Amino acid sequence: MSGFAITSSGLPVASSGWTDEDHRRQIAWLEGLGGAIVALASEYPAEHRVPPHRHSRAQLLYALSGVVVVTTVDGRWMVPPDHALWVPAETEHSVIMRGRVSMRSVYVRPEAIADLPTRSRVVGFTDLMRSLVVEAVKLPPAPAPGTRSALVMALILDEIPRLPERPLGLPFPADERLAALCNAFLDAPSPRATIDAWADSAAMSRRAFTRAFRRETGLSLSAWRQQASLFAALPRLAGGEPVTSVALDLGYDSVAAFTTMFRRMLGAPPSRYLRESRQPAADGSA
Structure with a gap:
């Protein structure tokens, strides 16, 4: 059953019946719109995949x-919940839903305002922005100037x-040998992975490996590994798994060591970070 429908206000609605064809229709609908900004609500089932695509508008993709x-x-x-990804215009991207996802997206013409970000980045949502986006998905596209709807979109x-930018991006090397090592680490994260072991696996000297890895990713192996560990940990923690289980499964010797890493990367221990992320928005309805 199709998950694409146009409401009486002129906005499409995405539901759990969402298909690749529905997504192509949505992009075509977006490309035909006037106005600087439009906001849409989408509901996706667990493990739903959106194939690679691009659009002429930048996208602020918010995980409610x-x-x-x-x-x-x-x-x-x-x-993760209460964060968003900024995707610049014409950036090809694909999406995977980890668990059921309520998504709110804001699509923006690149020329709409000065100083829009020019690269992809994960950002934290402020209380103000959360409330604005939840409200914006109820509004019609291209509101008349000076109306309440137009003021919400302008803000x-x-x-x-x-x-605020958050360190939840994971750059991937183009070099096939390094990319294979990174993928293997994501399949089985461990804080005990060493530069020497990775260099040996890539048939490189330690010095050549460290230079190549930083050139390809912009990060040291240690920094990349910490961000990859967050990739493995956050969906499990958001799903309600105990911090102790996640920490030990990832190979940390203690919850304290995992918590130290988590606090260093995200500015708060797991319990407080997730508690704040789960606080409901002013209106969390679809």
Whole structure:
């Protein structure tokens, strides 16, 4: 059954019956719109995949609930609850839903406002932005200037460059040997992975490996590994698994060691971070 329908306000609605054809129809609908900004609500079942695609508008992809993983040519980006991913216009990207996902997306013309981000990045949502986006998905596209709807959309545009960046991107190397090692680590994360072991597997010297890895990803192996561990941990923690189980499964010697890493990367221990992320928005309805 198709998950694509146009409401009386002129907005499409995506539901759990969403198909690849529905997604192509949505993109065509977006490309035909006037106006600087439009907001849409989507509901996806667990493990739903959106194939690689691009659009002429930039996208602010907000996970109201659930965890989203987005892949671009530059890497993988994790969007846990209460975060968003900024995807610049014409960036090819694919999406995987980890668990059931309630998504709210804001699509913006690149010329709509100065200082819009020019690269993909995960951002934290402020209380103000959360409320604005939840409200915006109820509004018709291309509102008349000076109306309440137009003011809401204008404030969203003004707030986008102010959103705080979060270290939830995972750059991937183009080199096939290094990419294979990174994929293997994502399949079985461990804090005990060493530079020497990775260099041996890639048939490279330690010095050549460290230079190549930083050149390809912009990160040291240690920093990349910590971000990859967050990729493995966040969906499980958001799904309600105990911190102890996740920490031990990832190979940490203690919950304290895992918590230290988590706090260093995200600014709060897992319990507080997830508690704040689960706080409901002013209106969490679809």
